[in-house]
Amino acid sequence: MRVAVIGFGLMGRQIAQVFAQHGHEVKVTDESPVAVKSGLEEVAHGPYGIESAIAKAKMSREEGTMTLQRILPSSDLKDACGDADLVIEAVYELLPLKQEVFAKLESAASPSALLASNTSTLTVSKIGSKLSKKDRLLGMHFFNPAQVTKLVEIVKTSQTSKRVIQQAAKIVETIGKTPIIADDEPGFIANRLGLTLYMEASRLLEEGTAKINDIDLAMKLGYNHPMGPFELADFVGLDTRLRNLEALFQTTGDERWIPPKALREMVNQGYLGDPSRRKHSKGGYREFFKTTP
Ligand SMILES: NC(=O)c1ccc[n+]([C@@H]2O[C@H](COP(=O)([O-])OP(=O)(O)OC[C@H]3O[C@@H](n4cnc5c(N)ncnc54)[C@H](O)[C@@H]3O)[C@@H](O)[C@H]2O)c1
Structure with missing residues (x-):
């Protein structure tokens, strides 16, 4: 072919x-x-x-x-x-x-x-x-x-x-x-499920209910996911993650897809996720939250 x-x-x-x-x-x-x-x-x-x-x-x-x-x-x-x-x-x-x-x-x-x-x-x-x-x-x-x-x-x-x-x-x-x-519905199957988990993880972090490591461990050890939601976002690339959420919000008008503030801030400041996968990235979730009070 x-x-x-x-x-x-x-x-x-x-x-x-x-x-x-x-x-x-x-x-x-x-x-x-x-x-x-x-x-x-x-x-x-x-x-x-x-x-x-x-x-x-x-x-x-x-x-x-x-x-x-x-x-x-x-x-x-x-x-x-x-x-x-x-x-x-x-x-x-x-x-x-x-x-x-x-x-x-x-x-x-x-x-x-x-x-x-x-x-x-x-x-x-x-x-x-x-x-x-x-x-x-x-x-x-x-x-x-x-x-x-x-x-x-x-x-x-x-x-x-x-x-x-x-x-x-x-x-x-x-x-x-x-x-x-x-x-042909927004998010199809996998992203609709995957991004829902990421949005909920972001809410837990924003509320101060739990820390990044613990949220990642919850899904890795409790649900046998190979990566936690923040690790996965760093792996995929935070700029890509932001674009996906923006597109999903624009397509559906559904507020549950409004990208988390922290994600936008990270991308604006050059934290684009895992630097070994994203050239010129300053790092991902762990690096950003270490330097931001
Ligand atoms: N990054 C991911 O993890 C991922 C996973 C699944 C699907 N996708 C989807 O795959 C698509 C590509 O994403 P990506 O991450 O590879 O993007 P990317 O930014 O790495 O690559 C896009 C490429 O398209 C080229 N391009 C732009 N306009 C063009 C044109 N008119 N003609 C030919 N080439 C053109 C750019 O030069 C660039 O090399 C997107 O629709 C994205 O949503 C991405």
Whole structure:
């Protein structure tokens, strides 16, 4: 299968790597040539990249080399998508930007290609509102880091055809993941649940009911979550977390998604989460609350 990935940032590069590892040819494109260069570097040498997989004996050197050869940078949308069977959009979480990309896909992609967005919080039918043929529009929501996270949410709009959903579910299984199907409602399944937990954890902290460590430990030891809600927010990136909540609030108008003040403050001051995952970050929850009275 030929895959095109639009937007070669954090998620685009992970998604491209996963498909390439499973034998698919992946064309990638990004408006920023720097992102393409650093993305290829990260696929090869990043924490979940090819070299790391080889070092852990999860992949042979030959498989690694072939995986890298299957990821082909494209200079424009038409070149990237023209012969793709599946297009996955992973540009910034901004509705007008995604709408513009999908409007261009109308002519850039083959009429038979599945057109998927990796959006976390936006409404898929709005993203593809300018497409004339909407039965092939869907969400394919990968989780960070996609190389190891087993879940992919498949989002069906009221116009996505059954055939497309079945096709997408099969594709997800062929890359070693488990698909779950969600309606095109804000937050789908996983983020609606995950962000609810994060918002409640933030309330506990704001009220002074409990401290960061204890809240994280409650979920790790009491519920067997691998990370506590603040650890997970630092891992995902606090700027991403803020954008997700803002998008969810804008989409629903529901006040329960208004981002916590502390989160906004952290992002404004450059605390973007785990510095080993977010370049130039001053740190995450623990660092911020250490320096703020
Ligand atoms: N970060 C996460 O943990 C996560 C998890 C699941 C889903 N998502 C979703 O994935 C999408 C991408 O998020 P990300 O964290 O990878 O963002 P990112 O900021 O790391 O990367 C976005 C990339 O899109 C590129 N881009 C912007 N406009 C473009 C255009 N018109 N054409 C081509 N490329 C363009 C940018 O140059 C950048 O490299 C978002 O919709 C986000 O909600 C993110």
